[in-house]
Amino acid sequence: MNKEKQMVEIWGDIVEIKSLVMSIIISGITTMGAYFLAPSNNKTKQLFFGLVGAVLGFVISALLIKPKRIILLEEELKKK
Template structure:
């Protein structure tokens, strides 16, 4: 499947790939659940372990899913000419 054929959904005014969204959510959820299980096994605060797992999952998601946006900065001719004469 090419990028042109891929399905996108609009979330908060931005278009995202469903495949990448589901992958990122699954990685973050798995890391969070694993951290809570570790916290429970150690008998410490599951809440903070879960927060740490969510942060680790978010970082892993950032590494796995790359942006597909192509940003080009184009100079405006009016701004290069300087301020208008007084």
């Protein structure tokens, strides 16, 4: 049985809803986790830690969620 994956268009790109939600959760956890690791009396460090957490979440999401695009070059289309 081949289930049809639910897709949604965001900013002109088509993405799978499951992957989108998973990446939002990963980024949210790493951003807030790093933010709360910073000293509570230092707003600059809180901002810096939060930004580092966001980048870390992006990297983790990029490694876990693989692209699902199929790209055909124009030359390949002419041969078929």
